[in-house]
Amino acid sequence: MVAVAAFGFFSFTTSCNHMGNKNGEHMMDETMDNSSMNTMMGENEMGNLEQQDEFSMMISSYFEIKDALVSDDSQAAQTAAMKMAKMDGDITPMANAIASSNDLMEQRKSFSKMSAVIYSKAKDKDLDATMYWNHCPMAMGGEGANWLSMQEKIQNPYMGQKMPGCGSVKETLN
Template structure:
């Protein structure tokens, strides 16, 4: 009987010891897993930082392109057309972002050369006014965005009259919005940015710009 008790006691101690070791190993494995998870998060964060840096590099390239001369006015037109499309789609949030993009591309217009003194003065006034309206678009609800887009469209049209353009553009006109409002497009197809889905095909081709 005494031997049985002794044997049972040894077995119990061995079981407790094994249980304690097993818990420690599990805890260690869990800590390692958490450590690896943290490293993964760090790698993900680093990846995001790298992505942001690559975007910054792209912006730098874009700025260099803008400073090359006539290319900067084409970048303005590209951002303008993207903004127009966002308004056609009734997308207020996207129009805000594109309005901010347009502020940047307008600011990159190089008027230091290739233009006469009179043209430089005119372009400076046009760009200052266009930047103001693009800024409002980046902060406003869609109804106000469309109000500012009307004046912005006139500014961009006036800019093109001086800088010229590499593409054929069309000045389209909506007789219904605010007593009549124009906008620029690369297509003759009417997609109205002032009314969007409410009156998408309201308008007509006013003139061709080459």
Template sequence: MKTLKTLSFTLILAFLAVASNAKPATANTIDKIVAAYLDLKNALVNSDGNAAKTKAKDLVTVLSAPADASLTAAQQKIFSKYQDKLLFDSRHISETNTVEHQREHFASLSANMYEVLKAVKLNSATLYQQYCPMKKAYWLSESNQIKNPYFGSKMLTCGEVKATLVPIK
């Protein structure tokens, strides 16, 4: 009887472990990319060039990981189309701690990130595309509250939400 209880308990634990890891690898990969991007964006909101440099290196690492085999052919094609562009801007941001230069590349990075996420449709959290009329550039945010990465505290709330990327379940 004790062996049966132990075996049942072990099977339940094994089932829970498998169930907790059941999230598709593609969503996890996209979520890692989004998380690294948002960390970089938040460093720029704080006008912290050193943090932005570090966070951009993290983004380069995530973007450089091998392509996820569970992406559909169409999703893989889209990601491949933008991967070099995303890496280009991320690398440039990671090579300097000059916030103004980082922000120049962030505009291009953000435009390409939006195109990837809009087409691949694998983000697991709602994201907001926001626009700065002074910079004439977009960025993505985890919140609909405006925190402008292009001007930081100088014009923190300058901007507006232009689009919403809702997770597809």
């Protein structure tokens, strides 16, 4: 979880650090409000920062759900999904399904659908950190399923503690 929090913080701070002036001084005061920032940066640049920050928060909650499923902890998956349900319309139905169930198999089915949506979003982003698109052929009763991870080492959210190392990296996203 520390790595996920660090990723979110790193994403936001690196985006902001690129906006400094030639002297290396900060272009923005931390107390500056959004309207001042919009005027100074332009609407388009501000929108990009907000989208990046929203994605960082979404991916952070996604990884909390993944880690909970790896640990076979349905309650932690529910808690993380409740936060995530408030963030993005595309993932709200899946996050709500995870949040409203304490059955690990049902949560994993919704997580599989969510993973596909998050993967599509990640592919469209200029990522500050490497992510891995993993696949487990045994998940979902042999149908197979994919998920994103921040580590190359496989930690399977579909097989949990029964087979945590089952799967392989299919793609590296940078």
